[in-house]
Amino acid sequence: MGFSADLHLHSRFAYACSKNLTLVNMAAWAKIKGIALLSSADFTHPAWLAELKKTLVPTEDGDFEFQDVRFVLGTEISCVYKQGGQSRRVHLLVFAPGFETVNGICEMLAGLNSKLNGDGRPTVRASARDITARLLEIDEACIVIPAHIWTPWYGILGSKYGFDAIDECFGDMTPHVPAVETGLSSDPEMNWGVPALAGKTIVSFSDAHSLPNMGRELTVFQGEAGYRGLSSGLKGNFVEQTIEFFPEEGKYHLNGHRKCGVSQTPDETCRAGNRCPQCGRPPTLGVLHRVQELSNERTPMDVEKRPYTKLAPxxxxxxxxxxxxxxxxxxxxxxxxxxxxxxxxxxxxxxxxxxxxxxxxxxxxxxxxxxxxxxxxxxxxxxxxxxxxxxxxx
Ligand SMILES: [Zn+2]
Ligand SMILES: [Zn+2]
Structure with missing residues (x-):
């Protein structure tokens, strides 16, 4: 028996997120959707963390539960920094096995002058590699997964501030990064041909900013719904299947300018000389474009493919x-x-x-x-x- 997990969520304390994102409502919607394991989200935010500590009930096996829904302690951290003379912006999903570890993470981030009582997804001026090293120093059971890896603005492989490979970003920490979240605008098949992702487990989650969007993408793991099941599922690629958007429905699938009303396929952008026909500036390069840039059709890839299902809400x-x-x-x-x-x-x-x-x-x-x-x-x-x-x- 596997378990379905949505591990990229936010609370009402994250910017641009619904005020209805409370634990009571999140647990209720997990049941409406049929999701077994949720991320607590936003555990670095002091007010939300206090609620988590008060509300989540520890289980005998060291996990957390609330109203019959299992929870793991998770958050998203935004790393904004310079590397190789370029600005970098990388969002990471971070998971911790218990509140003691969470306290250590909050102290570490505060020590780096990250403002924790603003956005529920805090920004830190440090590299994704350094944050990963520090997290594993606090507790080697911490899990780090780059979030929505292809999105132009905050994806590790995105067109604006990203890298061309996972190890360019994580360096010596690369082996400690077990998985990547592929985001709404790509599906597993698009990712299977990308050498930069070899050996990484492919997961999908919702990044919901409101209750109805929970579970719009999710991952079904083998094993027990809890922290250990999650950790081994990510490290060993014990994924039964992922539930996906049609990647075209994601908001960064093709290239273009929203304000100009211009949408281009990668070929069309190429033929237009990387210019928007309306305003003449380079279009925002989307996920399909980046995937094609970083794909290698000639080298057969050693990827462990997992089944996936494409659905619409x-x-x-x-x-x-x-x-x-x-x-x-x-x-x-x-x-x-x-x-x-x-x-x-x-x-x-x-x-x-x-x-x-x-x-x-x-x-x-x-x-x-x-x-x-x-x-x-x-x-x-x-x-x-x-x-x-x-x-x-x-
Ligand atoms: Zn993000
Ligand atoms: Zn334009």
Missing amino acids: LIEILAHTMGKGRTAKSVVAAYHHICDELGGEIQVLTQAGYGDLEQVGGEALASAVIKIRSGQVAIVPGFDGQYGTVVPAD
Whole structure:
């Protein structure tokens, strides 16, 4: 039996995140979705950390639980620094086995003048390599995973402030980085041809800034839902499958300028001489472009491939079939009814049969879910911060 995990989350103390991101609501939504293990998120924020300490219940095996949902202590740290004469910005997902370790991490960051009581994802002016070394010094059981590795602004392999390889960034710490989070705008297949990622476990999480987006991407690990299961799952690539967006739906899939309304494929950018036809400036290079730049089609890669499923959020499917917005009352009511009846959103999207779907959600919904599951979709790709759209094909 595996367990589903969403380990890139935020609390209401992270910038641009919903005020509804409380532990009570996060645990409730984990059940609506069907997620077994959540990240506590934002554990460096003093007010949130106090809530975590007060609320999360230690289990016998050293994990944490709240309202029947398992939690691990996790956060995101933004490393902003210079290396090789260039500005670098790398987001890291960091996990700690217990509160004592978390206290040590907060002290270490505060010692580096990181402001912990502002954004729940603190910024530190130190390299990703140095932060990793310091975390492992505090507790060798800490886990570090580069977050949304391809996004232009804060991905380790991103076009703006990133690197061309994981070891360029982490140096001697590279072997201590077990996995990479691929982000919404790429899927595992796009990553399998990238030599820079050889030997790293590929994981996907939601980076949700609001409750309904929890679990929009997630990873199903083999083993027990807890810190040890997670740690061995990451180090040994014990991944049963990842649940993915269609990468085109991610907001940095193609190149372009959102303000200019210009979206380009990598080929089109090349032919346009790396210029936006509207404003003449270089376009924001998206994930597909970077993946192609760093891929090597000729050298067969020694990657351990894992199955993955591409899905669209149920609320979006309902909005489409009902011809309304995703916040419309009737759409939200239908969403909760279907999730309640059929065992959670992930079950609905990945497992529920046509008959059950039709009975609970109607014919249009049933046929839309089945179409998306089998990849019969119409896609408008995202670019430069604008989400793409994926709807069932007519
Ligand atoms: Zn981030
Ligand atoms: Zn432009």
